[in-house]
Amino acid sequence: MAKTQPYDFSLLxxxxxxxxYIVLDINSGIVHSLSKEAWDFLEGWEQAGGDLxxxxxxxxxxxxxxxxxxxxxxxxxxxxxxxxxxxxxxEENYAPRDEQIVKALCLHVAHDCNLRxxxxxxxxxxxxxxxxxxxxxxxxxxxxFLFAASGPRRHVEVDYFGGEPLLxxxxxxxxxxxxxxxxxxxxxxLKQTLTTNAVLLTPEIIDYLNQEDVQLILSIxxxxxxxxxxxxxxxxxxxxxxxxxRIREYLSRQKADTYYVRGTYTHFNLDFCEDVLxxxxxxxxxxxxxxxxxxxEQDYALQEEDLPVLKEQYARLAEKWLQYxxxxxxxxxxxxxxxxxxxxxxxxxxxxxxxxxxYLAVSPLGDLYPCHQFMENKAFCLGNxxxxxxxxxxxxxxxxxxxxxxxxxxxxxxxxxxxxxxxANAYHFHRDLRKPYELGCELQKTRLEYGIxxxxxxxxxxxxxxxxxx
Amino acid sequence: MMExxxxxxxxxxxxxxxxxxKGGCGECVTSCQSACKTSCTVSNQxxxxx
Numbered sequence: 208m209a210k211t212q213p214y215d216f217s218l219l220x221x222x223x224x225x226x227x228y229i230v231l232d233i234n235s236g237i238v239h240s241l242s243k244e245a246w247d248f249l250e251g252w253e254q255a256g257g258d259l260x261x262x263x264x265x266x267x268x269x270x271x272x273x274x275x276x277x278x279x280x281x282x283x284x285x286x287x288x289x290x291x292x293x294x295x296x297x298e299e300n301y302a303p304r305d306e307q308i309v310k311a312l313c314l315h316v317a318h319d320c321n322l323r324x325x326x327x328x329x330x331x332x333x334x335x336x337x338x339x340x341x342x343x344x345x346x347x348x349x350x351x352f353l354f355a356a357s358g359p360r361r362h363v364e365v366d367y368f369g370g371e372p373l374l375x376x377x378x379x380x381x382x383x384x385x386x387x388x389x390x391x392x393x394x395x396x397l398k399q400t401l402t403t404n405a406v407l408l409t410p411e412i413i414d415y416l417n418q419e420d421v422q423l424i425l426s427i428x429x430x431x432x433x434x435x436x437x438x439x440x441x442x443x444x445x446x447x448x449x450x451x452x453r454i455r456e457y458l459s460r461q462k463a464d465t466y467y468v469r470g471t472y473t474h475f476n477l478d479f480c481e482d483v484l485x486x487x488x489x490x491x492x493x494x495x496x497x498x499x500x501x502x503x504e505q506d507y508a509l510q511e512e513d514l515p516v517l518k519e520q521y522a523r524l525a526e527k528w529l530q531y532x533x534x535x536x537x538x539x540x541x542x543x544x545x546x547x548x549x550x551x552x553x554x555x556x557x558x559x560x561x562x563x564x565x566y567l568a569v570s571p572l573g574d575l576y577p578c579h580q581f582m583e584n585k586a587f588c589l590g591n592x593x594x595x596x597x598x599x600x601x602x603x604x605x606x607x608x609x610x611x612x613x614x615x616x617x618x619x620x621x622x623x624x625x626x627x628x629x630x631a632n633a634y635h636f637h638r639d640l641r642k643p644y645e646l647g648c649e650l651q652k653t654r655l656e657y658g659i660x661x662x663x664x665x666x667x668x669x670x671x672x673x674x675x676x677x
Numbered sequence: 678m679m680e681x682x683x684x685x686x687x688x689x690x691x692x693x694x695x696x697x698x699k700g701g702c703g704e705c706v707t708s709c710q711s712a713c714k715t716s717c718t719v720s721n722q723x724x725x726x727x
Contacts, residue, residue: 236693245684274684281685290687295694304701311707362704362725368714398706402714424714469714497714544721547689551722552700556693559719560709579714623693624720629709655720666688 213257218292220620221249224522224660231659232285233620234295238547239285240663244270248278298617303558303606309356310363311561313568313579314349316341316379317370321406322446324438326471326499326507332370334570334583340375341571345592346382349569352592354389363390366400366424368568368579373407383419400424404438405453406446413460420463425454428470429482429496436475437507451489458490467541469495473507477516480524487531487538495541498650500632509646518653525657529664545624545658559626563589563605577605580631605630608640615643625651702726 221230228246230239241249247269252262259279266275285291318339320332332338341349350365357363365386367379383399390397401416402424416423427450428434435445454468468491472479483496498517501508509517524540531538560566563577570582573592581587590597610616610627628651632644704725 234694236689236691238688240686240688242682242684244682274682278684285685285687289692289694293692293694297694297697306703308703310703360703362706364707541721546721546723548691549723550691550720551705551724552696553693554697554701555703555705555722555724556719561707562709565703566707566709578709626708626719658721663688667686670686 214252214259214286214292216253216257217618218294221246222656224525224656227660227663229656229659229663230291231620232291232293233623234297235290235293236547236550236623237290237293238659238663239291240667244274245278245281248275248282252282297553297557298611301557301609301611303609305603305606306358307356308358308360308565309353309567310360311366311566312349312353312364313366313368313566314341314346314382315369315568315570315579315582316346316367316372316382317375318571319374320369320371320404321374321441322371322404322438323441323443324404326437326473326501326505328500328580329370329582336570336583339571341378341569341573343378343381345569345571345573346378347385348573349592350382350386350389352595354393354395356595357395361394362396362398364398364400366402367421368402371404371406372401373403373412376407376412380415383421387419398422402426404446405450405457406440408453408457410456410460413457417461417463422463422465423457423461423467425457425466425468426470427451427454427468427486427491428472429476429479430485433472433476433482434470437471437473455490464493467493467495469497469541471499472496473499473501474509474513475507477513478520479517480520480527483524483540484527492538493541494538497542498647500629500635500644500647511646514646514649517650521650521653521657525661528661532661532665533668542654543658543661545655545662547659547662553623556623556626557609557611559609560629562630563602577601578631580629581634604640608633613641613643615648619648619652621648621652621655624655699726700724 218233219230220233228241248266251266255262263279318333323331353363372379386397400422404426431447434447438446440446468486476482479496483494486494498509528540568576568579568582575589575591576582576587589601608630610622613627616622616627628643628647630640632647633640633642636644706722708719708722
């Protein structure tokens with residue numbers, strides 16, 4: 208009998224959570240849930256160096272022959288349909304497109320803030336430059352630039368950002384109106400979001416933003432003491448009481464459920480799962496809580512030795528997510544949101560966040576940067592909204608910083624989920640766009656495993672409810 | 678009669694390799710714009726075509 212080639216297990220990612228055994232076929236993105244016997248088969252197969260005949264022979268002592276044959280046949284069927292050990296030629300042929308399109312702007316309408324958050328990457332508002340507000344003419348010019356630079360794209364996006372954008376609400380209001388007019392004129396679909404600390408979010412402003420379909424991203428860190436420790440007012444007093452009241456007012460007045468409340472966890476609240484649950488139990492059903500990104504010398508920075516605790520927290524959060532889901536009170540945790548069937552195409556996953564290309568940030572004076580996290584770093588200025596993009600070489604650097612050009616990413620199982628991670632983190636930790644931030648990678652991979660695990664659990668629950676669809 | 682045990686269940690049908698043919702329209706949401714201003718998670722966006 209001709210010897211078959213051993214199967215390459217670097218094409219798979221397999222992991223077990225509790226009694227759930229999962230294998231991800233990396234290139235196809237297809238996920239399989241395995242019985243314990245099939246998992247043992249796969250383990251034995253890998254230990255046999257990928258040799259299927261050898262694995263089958265070895266496993267005859269541990270699995271009944273009929274079962275062994277059945278499992279093997281199932282695996283072979285998956286291989287034949289490209290759902291296991293699938294290969295891809297995309298890497299060999301991939302060249303990121305140079306379309307010169309900008310479809311999303313992070314509009315820094317205020318480089319000032321009414322809070323003094325201790326971990327703020329914006330240096331409490333001005334990003335190391337002067338405290339300033341964007342004027343209406345610059346904002347309008349930015350929108351003109353976006354609508355022109357988006358070329359054939361129908362969907363365009365603006366996030367009103369800061370600092371605190373509500374410090375410049377009159378201009379924001381005019382820009383919302385102006386953006387809508389431009390969308391009407393050009394036949395485009397404009398999505399407008401506003402990221403706010405909620406301090407100035409009065410009922411009148413809430414109603415206005417709801418009426419104009421502006422989606423809100425509201426910052427709150429969780430339990431009062433956790434929030435107050437890191438997010439004080441200028442006076443030093445904690446902002447939780449007001450922010451919490453404002454956000455709950457917002458929740459009571461909105462119907463679209465397009466918001467996110469987002470927070471940051473730090474070394475001071477490694478038990479961040481409690482913060483997520485605290486927010487959820489207060490009615491905030493769409494939550495994102497993200498790890499702080501900070502220089503290791505900061506006392507609030509996450510350290511490598513925090514990883515085991517953080518991983519346990521994601522495990523606990525996943526169990527709670529499932530419990531709430533099964534009790535009929537589901538919530539969304541942004542980093543667990545993975546839709547395995549309707550997710551982005553591979554080309555999107557390769558182009559990543561689009562910073563420096565499709566996505567740019569605009570300073571109050573109209574200068575263009577690759578994203579909000581490079582704001583006011585003059586070495587990263589791409590041009591401005593009045594004269595357009597001048598620094599094409601920098602744009603090309605960002606375009607080429609994709610997973611296939613990052614040695615650490617090329618062999619990583621998560622490469623088509625995270626797209627190589629955040630450019631800003633890579634730069635700030637390593638001064639190299641192609642060298643990912645390791646701690647961020649570890650957390651990302653943990654979140655992805657739990658996100659996939661939850662998809663498997665939900666799918667299994669649904670199958671049990673409706674077995675005829677299996 | 679005892680029910681036959683299913684050893685492998687495939688959770689999703691979308692095959693990323695095949696999305697290369699029809700994908701890349703660029704109409705999807707920018708990943709860092711919503712709820713994710715300090716981390717990058719591209720896979721949790723939805724495809725606008727589906």
